[in-house]
Amino acid sequence: MSERSSASGIPLRPCYGPADTAGLDLEERLGEPGRYPFTRGVRAADDRRAGWIQRELSGEGDPRRSNAQLHMLLAKGQTGLDVIGDTPTVACMDPDHPFARHAIGTQGVSLCCLPDYLELYRDLPLDRITLSHSLPPLFTVAALHCVARQRGISPAALRGSVVQAPYYCEDTGYALQLPFELRERMSVDSIEFAAAEMPRFHAFLEDTYYISDGGLDAVEEMALGFVEIRGLVRRLLERGLPVDRFAPRIAILVNCRMDFFEEIAKIRATRRLFARMMREEFGARDPRSLAVNVAAHTSGMSLTAQQPVNNVVRGTVQALALVLAGVQAIEISAFDEAYRTPSPQAHEVALRTQQVIHLESNVTQVADPLGGSYFVEWLTDEMERRIETRLREIEARGEPAALAESGYFRRIFQDAMERHARALSSGELVRVGVNRFRVPESEDALLREVAESKIEPYHLRVEEIRRHREARDAARLRARLSALRERAVDRTANLTPAVIEAFEAGATVGEMTGVLRMAHGQPADPFGRLADPL
Amino acid sequence: MRPIRVLIGMLGMDQHEVGAVAVARALRDAGMEVIYLGRFNLPADVARAALDEGVDVVGLSCHSWEYLHYLDELLALLRVEGAAVPVVLGGSVITAEDARSVTAKGVAATFGPGAELAEVVSTVERIARAARAA
Numbered sequence: 174m175s176e177r178s179s180a181s182g183i184p185l186r187p188c189y190g191p192a193d194t195a196g197l198d199l200e201e202r203l204g205e206p207g208r209y210p211f212t213r214g215v216r217a218a219d220d221r222r223a224g225w226i227q228r229e230l231s232g233e234g235d236p237r238r239s240n241a242q243l244h245m246l247l248a249k250g251q252t253g254l255d256v257i258g259d260t261p262t263v264a265c266m267d268p269d270h271p272f273a274r275h276a277i278g279t280q281g282v283s284l285c286c287l288p289d290y291l292e293l294y295r296d297l298p299l300d301r302i303t304l305s306h307s308l309p310p311l312f313t314v315a316a317l318h319c320v321a322r323q324r325g326i327s328p329a330a331l332r333g334s335v336v337q338a339p340y341y342c343e344d345t346g347y348a349l350q351l352p353f354e355l356r357e358r359m360s361v362d363s364i365e366f367a368a369a370e371m372p373r374f375h376a377f378l379e380d381t382y383y384i385s386d387g388g389l390d391a392v393e394e395m396a397l398g399f400v401e402i403r404g405l406v407r408r409l410l411e412r413g414l415p416v417d418r419f420a421p422r423i424a425i426l427v428n429c430r431m432d433f434f435e436e437i438a439k440i441r442a443t444r445r446l447f448a449r450m451m452r453e454e455f456g457a458r459d460p461r462s463l464a465v466n467v468a469a470h471t472s473g474m475s476l477t478a479q480q481p482v483n484n485v486v487r488g489t490v491q492a493l494a495l496v497l498a499g500v501q502a503i504e505i506s507a508f509d510e511a512y513r514t515p516s517p518q519a520h521e522v523a524l525r526t527q528q529v530i531h532l533e534s535n536v537t538q539v540a541d542p543l544g545g546s547y548f549v550e551w552l553t554d555e556m557e558r559r560i561e562t563r564l565r566e567i568e569a570r571g572e573p574a575a576l577a578e579s580g581y582f583r584r585i586f587q588d589a590m591e592r593h594a595r596a597l598s599s600g601e602l603v604r605v606g607v608n609r610f611r612v613p614e615s616e617d618a619l620l621r622e623v624a625e626s627k628i629e630p631y632h633l634r635v636e637e638i639r640r641h642r643e644a645r646d647a648a649r650l651r652a653r654l655s656a657l658r659e660r661a662v663d664r665t666a667n668l669t670p671a672v673i674e675a676f677e678a679g680a681t682v683g684e685m686t687g688v689l690r691m692a693h694g695q696p697a698d699p700f701g702r703l704a705d706p707l
Numbered sequence: 708m709r710p711i712r713v714l715i716g717m718l719g720m721d722q723h724e725v726g727a728v729a730v731a732r733a734l735r736d737a738g739m740e741v742i743y744l745g746r747f748n749l750p751a752d753v754a755r756a757a758l759d760e761g762v763d764v765v766g767l768s769c770h771s772w773e774y775l776h777y778l779d780e781l782l783a784l785l786r787v788e789g790a791a792v793p794v795v796l797g798g799s800v801i802t803a804e805d806a807r808s809v810t811a812k813g814v815a816a817t818f819g820p821g822a823e824l825a826e827v828v829s830t831v832e833r834i835a836r837a838a839r840a841a
């Protein structure tokens with residue numbers, strides 16, 4: 174590594190000037206805000222929607238407690254909702270699974286059946302706010318479709334998103350324990366279904382945040398993200414879906430670490446690369462298919478357990494980078510991130526940070542304020558080139574299914590984790606309060622009590638779900654689960670309508686996932702602790 | 708003398724492996740044998756593997772609070788005929804208060820968010836040697 178370099182190892186010089194951008198046709202490479210290739214943003218400079226959706230990661234305990242949390246955040250001025258499930262929910266396991274017990278509701282909301290989703294969104298204006306979800310996509314799309322209809326709202330009016338990361342989830346701490354083919358199909362089915370039934374909803378939200386927050390650098394993050402976007406686009410095209418039918422609702426949820434200009438350049442490069450790829454490789458013509466919405470979470474991994482108040486500053490710096498890059502939605506990882514999902518106090522600070530940047534700093538008056546900077550344009554170009562080189566290199570190695578199978582992706586993630594740990598331990602990666610300017614534990618008190626307060630697991634959910642199971646019409650449930658299995662055995666059918674029907678008969682996500690595993694020749698419970706649901 | 712054997716694993720749904728992988732590698736680099744049990748274990752799974760493999764130390768990576776609820780059961784299962792396989796815990800979620808309470812229950816050492824890898828390695832080595840001598 175050179176004396177000066179970006180976080181992903183791009184050598185830097187002390188100063189940049191006209192010679193650094195002389196070789197770039199800036200008119201062609203930048204365009205105008207809202208015009209191809211969208212380097213300067215997806216919206217025209219005078220677009221009245223300028224600004225971004227301000228939201229914070231939410232969900233804790235049971236659906237009722239989370240519903241109260243969502244109401245509270247909207248009352249404080251949040252402009253969209255962003256829900257994450259607890260670890261069993263995200264892994265498609267019901268709360269009464271023997272492994273789930275002590276994780277119920279502690280790192281997100283526990284959701285496993287339709288009444289849970291109805292309770293989560295009770296009395297919330299579903300047709301007037303955007304609903305973002307870090308939850309399993311097939312079940313989320315199906316459940317939202319049911320909730321909207323039961324509330325008398327057209328599913329077509331729903332806006333928001335659900336994350337997709339089918340290629341990498343097994344290797345990045347969000348294991349579903351599903352075969353690759355099934356994971357990919359659950360993604361493609363949910364995207365195809367939403368394109369027809371929920372056309373304003375971004376069911377295709379490529380999530381590069383969570384794959385990268387184990388230590389990937391910004392180039393690896395976007396290269397792997399593009400590998401997945403391109404893989405899913407190809408599968409959708411193979412189904413005969415015209416590209417302009419689904420591409421307008423592709424969005425990317427990116428990470429934002431501490432390297433201010435590299436993250437800005439990454440986002441500008443991502444928009445340009447996406448636009449060119451969709452037009453030239455996939456034949457998209459609708460301008461909305463070429464303009465990719467970018468949402469972002471600030472990096473949880475950049476935050477520290479030491480001196481939690483420093484994390485407020487980190488979140489501010491990262492959010493400012495995102496605003497200058499022109500993203501459509503921001504979630505600031507809260508100051509207590511090292512310990513827990515956000516406390517009410519941390520939620521408030523993170524939301525207020527966004528509001529201060531938005532309303533007091535005046536940085537939102539001008540679109541792409543960094544456009545034309547010698548350094549930023551040079552770095553944007555450099556990032557684009559490196560991301561594209563890396564993604565072509567990965568694609569040249571084989572199909573994603575084969576690469577996942579062979580452990581190729583897992584090695585990338587493991588190497589990144591080890592590299593990160595070594596850099597932190599050697600001091601090459603500086604963290605104030607960790608490897609520089611440490612303070613004794615006895616003096617590290619500010620905000621500590623808030624950061625360390627725990628959420629108790631919701632053990633009551635176990636009984637609640639058991640009662641839900643007993644109250645169902647067993648014959649109807651069995652018929653719907655059998656129908657889902659038949660759909661799953663027929664590899665050409667879309668699973669979403671059968672999931673909706675099973676939800677409406679009281680099926681749980683754990684049961685449906687078990688049935689899908691069985692249809693793919695696997696045991697229903699990968700842990701070997703539960704009986705088959707059929 | 709045969710090398711020190713350490714089991715590294717995680718409990719319940721806790722699956723952020725960054726710390727576990729880094730520690731496993733550091734212990735191997737220091738010449739120890741690491742049985743990497745990885746994610747998704749209940750206390751009985753950890754105890755069975757630890758006793759079958761005859762490890763000197765059990766190391767658990769803790770990135771969720773689940774470990775606090777599983778600890779009593781695990782410590783009881785690791786206590787065989789008066790001797791117990793020592794348990795060390797490491798992870799960003801372990802607060803000073805948690806460290807005090809689990810140490811009182813019999814955990815041999817804890818490593819919070821500020822721990823250096825070198826400190827983890829030397830502590831595991833010291834605990835393993837003491838356990839063999841006992």
